[in-house]
Amino acid sequence: MRLSKIVALLDEIAPPELAYDSDRDRVGLVLDRGNNVNKVAVALDVTDYVLEEAAREEADLLVTHHTPIYNPIHKISKSLSDSLKIALENEISIYAMHTNYDRVDGGVNDVLASVLELQDVEKLDPGCIGSVDRISTPEFARFVAQRLDVSVRWIGNRDIENVMVIGGSGLNGEFVEIAIDGGADVLVSGELRHDAIRKAQNLALIDATHYATEIPAMRALCGRLPVDSVFIDHVPDVRVVDRSHDLTPDLEEEIWHA
Numbered sequence: 001m002r003l004s005k006i007v008a009l010l011d012e013i014a015p016p017e018l019a020y021d022s023d024r025d026r027v028g029l030v031l032d033r034g035n036n037v038n039k040v041a042v043a044l045d046v047t048d049y050v051l052e053e054a055a056r057e058e059a060d061l062l063v064t065h066h067t068p069i070y071n072p073i074h075k076i077s078k079s080l081s082d083s084l085k086i087a088l089e090n091e092i093s094i095y096a097m098h099t100n101y102d103r104v105d106g107g108v109n110d111v112l113a114s115v116l117e118l119q120d121v122e123k124l125d126p127g128c129i130g131s132v133d134r135i136s137t138p139e140f141a142r143f144v145a146q147r148l149d150v151s152v153r154w155i156g157n158r159d160i161e162n163v164m165v166i167g168g169s170g171l172n173g174e175f176v177e178i179a180i181d182g183g184a185d186v187l188v189s190g191e192l193r194h195d196a197i198r199k200a201q202n203l204a205l206i207d208a209t210h211y212a213t214e215i216p217a218m219r220a221l222c223g224r225l226p227v228d229s230v231f232i233d234h235v236p237d238v239r240v241v242d243r244s245h246d247l248t249p250d251l252e253e254e255i256w257h258a
Contacts (some may be wrong), residue, residue, distance in 0.1 A: 004035050006061065006227065007028075013101075013106075014097040014107060016066065018099070019103075025097045029094075030068060030069065030096050031092075033093040035061075036102065039057065040061045040222075040228070041229075041232050042221050043064050046064050046083060051087055051092065054090070061097075065108070066096065066098060068083060079230065088204065093218045095198075095231070096151070101127065102126065102167055102168070108217040109128045109165060109166065112165045113165050115238070116132075116143075116144060116147055124182050125178075127167075127178075128160060129182050131162055132160065135160050136158050137158055138154070144188055145210045150211075154206045155204065156202070156208070159187040164178075164179040164182060165188045165189065166186045166231075168213060169189065169210050170191075172191075173193070173196055176203060176205070177199060186206060187200075187204070189208070209236075211235060211236055215233070
């Protein structure tokens, strides 16, 4: 399939015009090699590991949620040039779908709502809200952890029926207010901020990480593409030390290298 044809399909799946105004220049074909596409790799981020795996899989196109170039640049750093070198040497084009894929029907937030088995889902910019059978916050936090296969942090202790989800970094004060106004009992997203905690009032918050709340939709994207596709998982290597544990020399060295 010609690159232009699959780009048109990706634009149809997540129309670029749905991206936030500040994001419009960051979505779409980021690196155009003008090549034929026999295999597509899908990932959340353009990391060297992802690019190397895409090359190993002999992918002709890498589709990611986050663009490798977030802000306009006038100079190319060594780290960016190293990443681009992998792509160029292996003839891998790169396409990014970010906030347009968050907002579109069947996109990041819809898939997250489905994975968490929400019912009667409605869209709220910037996320979705739906219902579950009444459940306590600790029980629902455990359910989220199991469904997303990730350790979660949570705050609040109330019965939950109405759930708002936002893929990515939605645990901030602004989105907390939207969740409260929308009638949510809990907000599930990533990157828990202090202002979110202070503004939460009676709203429970579950931090299921930026990565884990967005990868379900990227995995699902593979099944929507008309060519051979593979998902490349590159989970951030975040480590946690409990404050009650004494540090052994081995653990101290592990933390130092984390």
